[in-house]
Amino acid sequence: MTVVDRARRWLRTPKGLFTLVLAVLTVPSAQAVGWALVLPSLVAAVSTAVLLDAPLLRWRDGTWRAPDGAMLTGWLVALTLSPHQPWRIAAATAALGIGAKHLLRVKRANVFNPAAAALVASYFLLDTGQSWWGALPELPTPWLALLLASAGYITWHLNKAPLALTLLGVHYLLATVTAFSTDPTHMAALFRAPDVHMAVFFAGFMATDPPTSPPHHREQVIYGAITAVVGFAVYMLVGAVWFMPGGLLAANGYEGWRKWRRVRARTAS
Numbered sequence: 001m002t003v004v005d006r007a008r009r010w011l012r013t014p015k016g017l018f019t020l021v022l023a024v025l026t027v028p029s030a031q032a033v034g035w036a037l038v039l040p041s042l043v044a045a046v047s048t049a050v051l052l053d054a055p056l057l058r059w060r061d062g063t064w065r066a067p068d069g070a071m072l073t074g075w076l077v078a079l080t081l082s083p084h085q086p087w088r089i090a091a092a093t094a095a096l097g098i099g100a101k102h103l104l105r106v107k108r109a110n111v112f113n114p115a116a117a118a119l120v121a122s123y124f125l126l127d128t129g130q131s132w133w134g135a136l137p138e139l140p141t142p143w144l145a146l147l148l149a150s151a152g153y154i155t156w157h158l159n160k161a162p163l164a165l166t167l168l169g170v171h172y173l174l175a176t177v178t179a180f181s182t183d184p185t186h187m188a189a190l191f192r193a194p195d196v197h198m199a200v201f202f203a204g205f206m207a208t209d210p211p212t213s214p215p216h217h218r219e220q221v222i223y224g225a226i227t228a229v230v231g232f233a234v235y236m237l238v239g240a241v242w243f244m245p246g247g248l249l250a251a252n253g254y255e256g257w258r259k260w261r262r263v264r265a266r267t268a269s
Helices: 003-011 014-033 035-061 068-080 087-103 114-126 141-157 161-181 185-191 195-206 217-237 243-268
Strands: none
Touching: 003 014, 014 035, 014 068, 014 141, 014 195, 035 068, 035 087, 068 087, 068 114, 068 195, 087 114, 114 243, 141 161, 141 195, 161 185, 161 195, 161 217, 185 195, 195 243, 217 243
């Protein structure tokens, strides 16, 4: 098999398709924000994640493997963090994600979404800001159609539609109910850029991560609801920028507990 054939085969995999989708979103986003501003952090985050993950995969599996998952983790981190921070912050945040991927596991599966874990940890350890510039918030509203189409395509391809729709549905239901029962100005930001872009990007590209999210539709509904409820609670109680990644980590913990129980039941039998 030639290199071209291998590349074509890889591009048909979920990770390959996700890479193409991120590239489609990155080009107009970077053009709007400024390539000179975003490129150093993007390169630093991706290269750090890849260089750390490759030897760890070799040590764990006994063979060299392409660290394409790490590439996507670094890419997501860079698209989320504020581009006004030094590239070293993006590199350190990506490193936190790779550390979470390899240290917190049930059997061979990582428990926490690496990008979400990195974003929450870096907020506390590195005082990072998040702008979600890769979700096209700097572009006119019609560009939101590209984000919706991209997120919808990935969600459909991964068979995670119940998860993403539940997450977004519960999130905006809670925001709407709260707007009628309290000061609506506090909720208004959730329905405007960049928060609405963040919600779509997050639901389509982070929450649907195959290694850390459930495969079956019933569990996906529970998983999406946990993410939305915990995330909204964080937003209301703390108002932190990491409220959605924080909600996802709670759902990751629940799913990891379910996996651990299954492993324990098989061992006992």
